[in-house]
Amino acid sequence: MSRKKRGTHVVKQGIRKRYRADGTVRGYEVRYRDPDRVDLNGKPVLRCKSFRTQEEAEAFQARKVVEILDGEYIDPDRLRTKWKHISDEWLRVKEAKGARARTVSGYRNVLDNWLSHWDRRAIDDIRPADVWAVIEHLRRKGRAVGTERHVFNTINGVFKYAVRKGYVRKNPAEPHREDLRGQSEGEYEGRHSPPSRPKRLSTRYPLAGSDSMASWAYGRASEPANSQASVCRTSTRYAARSRWGRQSRTWAAPFVPAPPRRRSPEAAECPFQKPS
Numbered sequence: 209m210s211r212k213k214r215g216t217h218v219v220k221q222g223i224r225k226r227y228r229a230d231g232t233v234r235g236y237e238v239r240y241r242d243p244d245r246v247d248l249n250g251k252p253v254l255r256c257k258s259f260r261t262q263e264e265a266e267a268f269q270a271r272k273v274v275e276i277l278d279g280e281y282i283d284p285d286r287l288r289t290k291w292k293h294i295s296d297e298w299l300r301v302k303e304a305k306g307a308r309a310r311t312v313s314g315y316r317n318v319l320d321n322w323l324s325h326w327d328r329r330a331i332d333d334i335r336p337a338d339v340w341a342v343i344e345h346l347r348r349k350g351r352a353v354g355t356e357r358h359v360f361n362t363i364n365g366v367f368k369y370a371v372r373k374g375y376v377r378k379n380p381a382e383p384h385r386e387d388l389r390g391q392s393e394g395e396y397e398g399r400h401s402p403p404s405r406p407k408r409l410s411t412r413y414p415l416a417g418s419d420s421m422a423s424w425a426y427g428r429a430s431e432p433a434n435s436q437a438s439v440c441r442t443s444t445r446y447a448a449r450s451r452w453g454r455q456s457r458t459w460a461a462p463f464v465p466a467p468p469r470r471r472s473p474e475a476a477e478c479p480f481q482k483p484s
Contacts, residue, residue, distance in 0.1 A: 223265050226258070236265035240272050244283050255284065286375050291334065291366075292327035295319050298369045318362040322346070331370055336380040339363055343384065353389045360388055 217225045219236065226234040236259050241252035259265040275281040299319075303312055322342065326334060342363070346356050360381065367379040 219262060220266075222269055223262070225262075235260050236262050238265050238269050238272075240269070240276075242283065243276055243281055280377060282374055282377060287332035288330045289375050290327065291323075291329050291331055294331055294370050294375055295323075295366050298366050301369065314358070315362050315365075318359050322359050323363065331376050334380060336383050339381045340384055340387075343388070357388060357390065360384070 217227070219225050222239055224237045224239070226237055228234045238257050238259065240255055242255050243252055245253040247253050257268060259268065272281070299312055299315060302315070322345075326338075339360075342359065343356060346359060364379065364381040364385070367376065367381050370376045371379055
């Protein structure tokens with residue numbers, strides 16, 4: 209057996225083929241210089257990684273070249289940092305920034321009750337499929353929408369911190385934000401009426417003063433009856449005093465004159481009271 213077959217053979221620059229003692233191919237080894245660490249001689253540390261096939265080795269080498277040139281290289285030791293270590297570090301940063309004890313306790317409960325199976329996993333080994341598996345587990349358990357969003361926000365917060373600190377390149381939780389319950393527009397109850405409803409109200413009840421006032425009054429139709437009656441008596445008068453709605457800070461009603469003290473019988477009927 210030749211001597212070349214007992215050790216390694218250079219396939220291309222940075223890639224070496226390794227052999228076993230019996231002459232069979234053991235694998236392919238990629239060698240590259242770590243730009244973030246230097247040895248005692250002041251040179252970048254030499255790192256190695258082995259693969260079974262030459263194609264895998266060449267693909268890995270190409271990725272590393274691009275990462276180093278683009279400045280996105282991350283030390284492999286940091287990629288192997290455990291989830292438990294990073295989540296605890298994230299909580300300490302939250303406390304140092306002045307987060308309330310109740311807030312930190314809520315995050316801690318999520319990490320202990322729903323994400324403890326990640327404690328011994330490397331941060332780089334957690335994929336988007338793992339994040340979605342947690343969300344599906346919550347749904348199978350019948351947990352509320354608020355719980356689902358709280359768990360997701362905790363995962364997202366830890367990974368955003370890990371990206372900022374250079375523990376991982378991407379946040380695997382971000383692709384699933386749009387798939388959470390309560391994200392679609394139709395699942396929320398808005399306070400604004402359909403476009404045709406304010407015009408019908410303003411036509412039938414001139415006291416509303418304008419389409420904007422009718423839209424605001426209709427938005428409060430879900431409140432109790434005594435509150436609805438109060439809206440009928442005071443909405444126009446309040447609009448004369450202020451440009452801002454009583455409940456909604458995004459609504460601005462145009463100025464309308466204050467109504468007379470004695471109102472006509474047609475306007476005295478509240479549009480929100482159910483007929484007896």
